[in-house]
Amino acid sequence: MNALLELRAVRAAHEGITVLHGVDLRVGAGQVVALLGPNGAGKTTTLHVAAGLHPVQSGRLVLGGREMTGADPRALARAGVCLIPEGRGVFPNLSVRDNLLMMTFTGRTREEIEELAFDRFPVLGRRAGQIAGTLSGGEQQMLALARGLATDPAVLLLDELSMGLAPLVVSRLYEQVAEIARQGVAVLVVEQFAAAVLGIADHAAVLVRGRIERQGRPDGGLRDELSALYLGSSA
């Protein structure tokens, strides 16, 4: 079976400065791929390219075996590409219920969306009337995930899920991500802090200055090399 998401030799730039220098990535259905790397490596740009939000200079974006380079991001979102951006992407001044209500544009009813969200994240059900901005960071991230799931994604792109969260919360969130992947969703996770995501990832790639320096199964060797890349010394 073809990979659901594939980047082939993608080069992309910000204001004329090339930040991705030929990135190759594949994510299959039901697979979690972790894209790791230090700050400024181009991880978020890679996600934006995959979501169609950032143009490529060269290379190809292939979804479900079809060439989609340069396609309208709204069309990709309608087809099932869902990006959960860094910073959670919830409406902070709306309640949890209203945040979920905003996802009814997907064609699902309010009841269906709430059932899906509250089954997976029971804490959201208990806080349905609470203003989203007053939720804890972990709960906001759960809400963002629930909103993403309401779109019935085939490809889920997660940007820095763990940012600002306690390790225990992060580990619970990643358990949910693994569960989502088991349902056949291709998940690409961008992370600066590798520990949590490597526990659930089927494959990991290390992006440094816009180039994939290493990729493979997330075993001990990769962890050692990650430490070396972060610390700038050989493992």
Added chain:
Amino acid sequence: MTPTEPHTDAREPDTTAGGRLPDSRADRFVRELADLKIPDPAAARAGLWLRLGAALMVVGLVLAVSAYFVSHNTQNPLDQRDGLALGLGGIAGTVVGAALFLRYSLTGFLRFWMARQSYDLAVLADRLSERDLNHDLTSTDAAPR
């Protein structure tokens, strides 16, 4: 650990109990992508149409104004008719350009505005129906006078 070439060891989705869904969603995804009929990105770009619309508007206006001077500064009726034709062409170009510009610049904004409007209306409707319900339950008015 392998070098930088893309991996080929992608875990195939389960085909057992938990894996019944993966195939179906993935297949549906591929089908939906095909159904979208996404145009060749090189062939049509919204930004290109937007710039073309703006350019047509400006060029049309310039043509219309210059046509006025063409027809005004000559006694030759043939030249004056050329000026008329040029002016009409310029106005047509401006109208088409404005339509293109509006189509590709305002639609995104209007879509968001309409979504916001419908959301506000839904909230208002909820509030009104709630108020009516409360009023019905607590009202002591016997009948309208």
